[in-house]
Amino acid sequence: MRQIVANQLTIIISVLIVFLAVIFSWFQSTGIVGFVPGPPEKSAQVIPHAVFGYQNCTSCHGLDAQVPFPLDHNSYSNSVCTGCHIPSGEKIPPHELKLYDISTLASD
């Protein structure tokens, strides 16, 4: 009897939590409820080189780095880059890309 109480409580809370997570995700993915809109989808450049083995983006990208990024990117941590910039699937290591290709993309 008492186990049933605990089980029912667990099921009710779990269903409610997953439901709210789905609602939040749906709102956040469609830009409802007055969230501050992010940059237009097309402005996030595709990563034109391989990312495997190059997780530390800031070793090359930074305000004063070899490949500069915009000023408003300065507060972003290294781990969130691929949240907006999707890897293109290219296998070319970054150092084999011509530098002007990358800098052109980064300054767009």
Add this chain to the structure above:
Amino acid sequence: MRRTLNGIFWILAFLFLTLSPIFVMMIGAVRPGRGFWTELSVSLGFLGLAMMGLQFLLTARYRGITSPYGIDVVYHFHRQISFVIFALVLAHPLILFIFRPNTIEYLNVFTASWAARFGIFGLLSMAFVVFASVYRKSLRISYEPWRMSHAIVAILAIIFTRAHLVSVGYYADTTVKQVVWVGGHGVLWIGALTYVRVIKPMMMLRRPYKVEEVRLERGNVYSLVLKPDGHKGMDFKPGQFVWLTVWNSPFALKEHPFSFSSSALNEGQIELAIKELGDFTSQVKNIKPGTTAYLDGPFGDLSIDHHPAPGYVFLVGGIGISPIMSILRTMKDRRDTRPLVLIYGSKTWDDLTFREEIDILKDSVNLKVVYLLEDPPEDWKGETGFVTPDLLSRHLPENRVELRYFICGPEPMINAVEYGLVKLGISLEQTHSERFNLV
């Protein structure tokens, strides 16, 4: 009524605290969404982490939380919700791997960022906590090493997953959000941890007990008689239990739960009936009078004071008699004459703990006793075997639907008795039992 309101309050508090990460995400400028599946992955992870911290509150044995439900219900909820938490946290990377396949590269701890490494270590810590708890007995891990590793690895899981959240920083990118996550939620779980590991042991240290006597009873049971040392002792309800620490400091967390067997009105002396069953209980006979002991409690919902009724039926197997003795002794001291039925099962006639005293108690309280033996002597004319619906229907009074039923004994017996009572038309709301065989 107050217990019900308290119960509702704690459920709402749990929900609020669990959902607080979603509220925190919406503070100030909110980062742009990254597609439904990525956001679902992240929100499930956040909710899992929030609940993970609250697990420490559930096991802190804070009486405000345990009293509305009973501590066994809270512990069962802790166990069940931990599977949900593990599923939520596991869903976080799995969804990402499916819908953003490049993220699978984060599994390579040698090349991954520290954010990803923290996430992997956190998930592995959680997996250890869950699997070690589920398979403790199969893996033959003793209770005390398991308990110690459970606490330490759970703390590591919290630290790693918080580090993952802050180092990824997408929704915790401002100082305010980091303070709320690490500080606000941190206050809750670190507070609960401090309460259990430091404050409560200090309180116990200030209220020691001295062992007065270790008395051998029938059925390899020892009555441990304790007297408060320099304080008034503990108020408890008949049927409740305490966590006992002997030979160790309360800080060592080597404690074991036992029911009171003495009357709740017997001020200045507490008795616990302990059967020789495991590592600790087989050493109880070696406790010397004068030894210092510490008690944490009282806990438990299995009390006539919590469930008023015109009469009670006690269905007992083995050492389950301990809390019922506390109830019978208290009713005698209170001159309570409500009708009682005790159906008391044991292996043999000689194993029936406290049977002489129970027979004497029949003169003082309105008690009918039915002994039930698994292995009866040749001249036995009483009941034999196990509790069945047929046996119950023979011995329960006609007003059986008005009574409350307290079931104490091994888990298979509790299940069989609950089944038998339901067959006789007794609702589950009228039956009360506590199960602690969780790990």
